[in-house]
Amino acid sequence: MTITEVSVNLTINGQAVSVPEGTSIHKACESAGIETPTLCWAENLTPVNACRVCVVEVEGSRALVPSCARAVEDQMVVQTDSPRVRHSRKMVLEFLGSSVDLSQATDLAEWMRHYGADPDRYDQPDLPAERISEEPKIQDDLYIRDYDKCVLCYKCVEACGDDAQHTFAIAVSGRGFDARISTEFDTVLPDSACVYCGNCIGVCPTGAIQFKTEFDMRAAGEWRPDEQEVTTTVCSFCGVGCNLELHTQDDRIVKVTSPADHSVTHGHLCIKGRFGWQYVQPPTRR
Amino acid sequence: MFGAGGGTSSYTEVEQTDVVLLWGSNAREAHPIYFHHLLKGLDNGARMYAVDPRRTSSAKFADAWLGLNVGTDIALANAVGREIIAAGLHDTDFIAHSTQGFDDYEAAVEQYTLDRAEEITGVPAHAIAEMAHDYASADTAQILWTLGITEHHNAVENVLSLCNLALLTGHVGRWGSGLVPLRGQNNVQGGGDMGALPNKFPGFQDVEDPVSLAKFETAYNMSLPDKPGLHLTLMFEAMEQGAIKGLYVIGENPADSEADVAHARKLLDGLDILVVQDILMTRTAEMADVVLPAAVGWAESEGTVTSSERRVQRVRAAVPPPGEARQDTDIIGDLAKRLGVDWGDPTPEDLWDELRSLSPMHAGMSWDRLESEGGLQWPCMDEDDPGSIFLHGWLWADDLEGRDPAPFSVCHHEGPKEQLSDEFPLRLTTGRALDSYNTGVQSGGYASPIRYGDGIDMNPADARQLGICDGDRVRMCSPRGSVETCVRIQPDIPRGLTFTTFHFPELVDINQLTNPEWDLRSGTAEFKAAAVRIERMASTHVNNPVPDVDSATEFADG
Numbered sequence: 001m002t003i004t005e006v007s008v009n010l011t012i013n014g015q016a017v018s019v020p021e022g023t024s025i026h027k028a029c030e031s032a033g034i035e036t037p038t039l040c041w042a043e044n045l046t047p048v049n050a051c052r053v054c055v056v057e058v059e060g061s062r063a064l065v066p067s068c069a070r071a072v073e074d075q076m077v078v079q080t081d082s083p084r085v086r087h088s089r090k091m092v093l094e095f096l097g098s099s100v101d102l103s104q105a106t107d108l109a110e111w112m113r114h115y116g117a118d119p120d121r122y123d124q125p126d127l128p129a130e131r132i133s134e135e136p137k138i139q140d141d142l143y144i145r146d147y148d149k150c151v152l153c154y155k156c157v158e159a160c161g162d163d164a165q166h167t168f169a170i171a172v173s174g175r176g177f178d179a180r181i182s183t184e185f186d187t188v189l190p191d192s193a194c195v196y197c198g199n200c201i202g203v204c205p206t207g208a209i210q211f212k213t214e215f216d217m218r219a220a221g222e223w224r225p226d227e228q229e230v231t232t233t234v235c236s237f238c239g240v241g242c243n244l245e246l247h248t249q250d251d252r253i254v255k256v257t258s259p260a261d262h263s264v265t266h267g268h269l270c271i272k273g274r275f276g277w278q279y280v281q282p283p284t285r286r
Numbered sequence: 287m288f289g290a291g292g293g294t295s296s297y298t299e300v301e302q303t304d305v306v307l308l309w310g311s312n313a314r315e316a317h318p319i320y321f322h323h324l325l326k327g328l329d330n331g332a333r334m335y336a337v338d339p340r341r342t343s344s345a346k347f348a349d350a351w352l353g354l355n356v357g358t359d360i361a362l363a364n365a366v367g368r369e370i371i372a373a374g375l376h377d378t379d380f381i382a383h384s385t386q387g388f389d390d391y392e393a394a395v396e397q398y399t400l401d402r403a404e405e406i407t408g409v410p411a412h413a414i415a416e417m418a419h420d421y422a423s424a425d426t427a428q429i430l431w432t433l434g435i436t437e438h439h440n441a442v443e444n445v446l447s448l449c450n451l452a453l454l455t456g457h458v459g460r461w462g463s464g465l466v467p468l469r470g471q472n473n474v475q476g477g478g479d480m481g482a483l484p485n486k487f488p489g490f491q492d493v494e495d496p497v498s499l500a501k502f503e504t505a506y507n508m509s510l511p512d513k514p515g516l517h518l519t520l521m522f523e524a525m526e527q528g529a530i531k532g533l534y535v536i537g538e539n540p541a542d543s544e545a546d547v548a549h550a551r552k553l554l555d556g557l558d559i560l561v562v563q564d565i566l567m568t569r570t571a572e573m574a575d576v577v578l579p580a581a582v583g584w585a586e587s588e589g590t591v592t593s594s595e596r597r598v599q600r601v602r603a604a605v606p607p608p609g610e611a612r613q614d615t616d617i618i619g620d621l622a623k624r625l626g627v628d629w630g631d632p633t634p635e636d637l638w639d640e641l642r643s644l645s646p647m648h649a650g651m652s653w654d655r656l657e658s659e660g661g662l663q664w665p666c667m668d669e670d671d672p673g674s675i676f677l678h679g680w681l682w683a684d685d686l687e688g689r690d691p692a693p694f695s696v697c698h699h700e701g702p703k704e705q706l707s708d709e710f711p712l713r714l715t716t717g718r719a720l721d722s723y724n725t726g727v728q729s730g731g732y733a734s735p736i737r738y739g740d741g742i743d744m745n746p747a748d749a750r751q752l753g754i755c756d757g758d759r760v761r762m763c764s765p766r767g768s769v770e771t772c773v774r775i776q777p778d779i780p781r782g783l784t785f786t787t788f789h790f791p792e793l794v795d796i797n798q799l800t801n802p803e804w805d806l807r808s809g810t811a812e813f814k815a816a817a818v819r820i821e822r823m824a825s826t827h828v829n830n831p832v833p834d835v836d837s838a839t840e841f842a843d844g
Binding site: 139140141142162164165166189190195196197229231232233234235236237238239240241242243244246248251252253262263264265266268269270271272273275276277278279280281282 | 297298316317318319320322325329347468469470471472473474475566582583584585586591592593594595597599600601602603604605606608660661720721722723727728729730731732733734735736
């Protein structure tokens with residue numbers, strides 16, 4: 001099998017860049033050492049253009065374009081740090097921050113500082129910002145759903161659907177401010193089509209869908225990411241050989257993820273790989 | 287197959303293949319992340335045929351479900367082979383150049399006409415023909431299987447009957463085409479590779495081959511047995527005959543997992559000494575005279591495991607083992623010392639390098655490469671070898687790389703050992719459920735919201751005939767024993783068949799019922815086919831009406 005790679009030449013922030021045909025602007029920026037904020041994009045998902053936080057300016061294009069989804073074209077001229085781009089990214093972050101809780105979207109905090117985003121300026125005493133405010137949904141021992149944190153990036157829907165799991169247990173229901181990620185007829189998760197692979201949790205950028213173990217530790221003030229170590233190993237529950245990243249704190253496993261760039265899992269796991277580790281540290285073994 | 291015990295293809299290949307025969311495998315639940323690769327293939331336009339007595343969650347993604355009667359795989363495979371030949375769709379050049387024994391095979395499958403196969407298997411003749419034509423005409427095609435093929439008294443013949451189809455069509459030894467047995471445990475492939483088979487040294491080198499024997503005798507400076515040892519099933523026979531009086535069990539729970547388990551427990555009980563090395567107190571460990579607490583292989587130990595695509599990958603210690611638990615290798619080393627042999631204090635890398643020095647197919651896999659390259663696929667003969675994406679490319683070489691052509695195997699339909707009877711009129715088959723694993727020792731440790739638990743799947747029509755409602759308590763009996771459980775009415779189960787998982791022996795000790803008849807070559811017992819009777823237990827109706835759906839077979843043509 002021979003694949004002929006055609007190169008495309010473009011300019012990003014005045015810098016000449018050459019990448020293979022089909023590369024996204026986002027990836028081209030990365031290859032040129034230019035970082036781009038993303039929210040709805042992930043290595044292992046199809047771009048959905050939902051969040052607009054990665055927009056760039058393309059010469060000749062009327063509107064800003066989402067860099068995650070737009071493929072490079074020959075002789076394209078891209079600006080990632082123009083006033084227009086900075087202004088747009090800042091406002092997207094402010095709008096999100098004014099309506100939902102981004103406290104666990106750790107990547108975004110840095111970008112908010114970078115662009116001087118101040119969500120509070122939309123929250124005036126005489127005109128308070130409308131915020132999502134719901135009790136977290138806790139319907140089983142594995143997941144929690146905290147819609148106060150949901151930015152409707154669609155990543156969980158994609159991971160549950162045809163980007164990975166093909167279970168299609170969740171979709172967006174409702175319109176406007178009432179839009180929510182929902183199970184069929186908003187049924188409780190254990191009664192839904194959900195098979196608890198946790199791939200929605202794996203891709204959630206804001207902690208809106210979360211491992212219950214993490215949620216409980218956070219609630220108890222015991223979640224200390226700075227002290228956590230990550231060890232890559234292989235799952236024990238079948239012969240596929242899925243890479244697991246064991247997140248440990250105080251010599252205990254507290255969370256399991258999988259590397260998005262590994263050929264076996266592409267970052268996705270099943271219920272056993274994601275949650276089955278608990279037998280390693282039951283009271284009877286400790 | 288053809289000399290090396292491993293799946294021929296890589297996971298990425300199933301994403302690009304044209305036709306998939308998923309045969310005796312519910313990969314959607316038993317190998318969910320492999321199934322993701324398969325789903326990519328379906329999204330890319332591959333057609334899938336699911337061959338399984340049950341309309342499984344995997345079969346629901348298939349273009350066609352061939353719901354064959356339990357244990358009729360060879361009749362189906364032979365009919366597919368016959369139809370391919372009859373339609374002139376076999377690869378005559380490949381057969382002439384790369385195979386041997388075709389004439390005998392052709393003669394043997396002649397009797398498996400589509401009509402006869404329909405009679406034996408219950409699969410409509412047109413569905414068999416469609417699968418045969420599609421498989422043979424595809425540019426690339428793969429056959430995937432698991433325990434639905436191997437947990438029968440004629441396991442090896444089942445596998446060979448599928449290999450015949452690949453030889454007939456040239457669907458092996460090249461990108462996208464292959465034969466893929468999916469492994470049920472994270473190192474069942476690696477265990478075999480490392481020589482944890484009664485007839486092999488590491489790297490599938492035969493103990494009866496004088497050259498291999500001499501190599502290992504020289505390396506270890508001692509004489510080694512030149513005859514195969516015993517596999518698990520033969521060990522139990524030897525225990526029965528009193529030839530084995532002591533057993534050292536490492537990471538296995540035969541007191542729950544053996545077929546006809548009550549008998550197996552009796553034999554374990556009768557041993558002079560039983561030593562169990564495990565991470566948790568399994569039922570087998572509870573019977574032991576000595577328990578050696580072990581570290582968890584994938585979270586508390588350093589080493590390697592090998593996957594279903596022959597990929598050797600590193601496992602690493604993330605947490606320290608609790609209490610007195612120790613690394614398996616340390617325990618074995620100390621035991622050897624007490625027995626008078628000092629192997630020193632080797633690191634996992636030292637042990638790996640010893641393997642590389644003796645197993646040519648692992649020679650190129652340095653510890654550093656395993657770390658930096660995300661695993662390597664055997665064979666990997668030297669440090670410049672990138673490893674092997676697929677096996678048996680030699681079948682397509684002009685000179686077959688000096689090897690003998692691959693043999694067709696003549697296999698005939700026999701059916702399950704235990705025939706249905708008036709006394710035991712229903713078929714029991716066992717298998718896996720998504721959230722659980724083996725005897726539940728490990729998967730019992732977390733609170734899954736989707737547990738299968740205590741239950742037996744049954745077709746609505748069979749249930750109605752027995753006056754059984756969904757949720758009713760029943761007694762299920764086979765010639766070997768009986769268990770109590772409750773019925774789950776399941777339209778995806780064909781009439782005459784019942785199914786349960788083996789994950790909950792405390793709730794349903796299902797292996798009291800399973801058939802210990804075993805395959806002479808692999809030693810695998812016929813877990814997939816017991817004959818049973820189901821009786822409703824008095825006054826246990828829970829008032830759930832039986833849905834008015836007759837049988838899964840109405841989906842068969844869909």
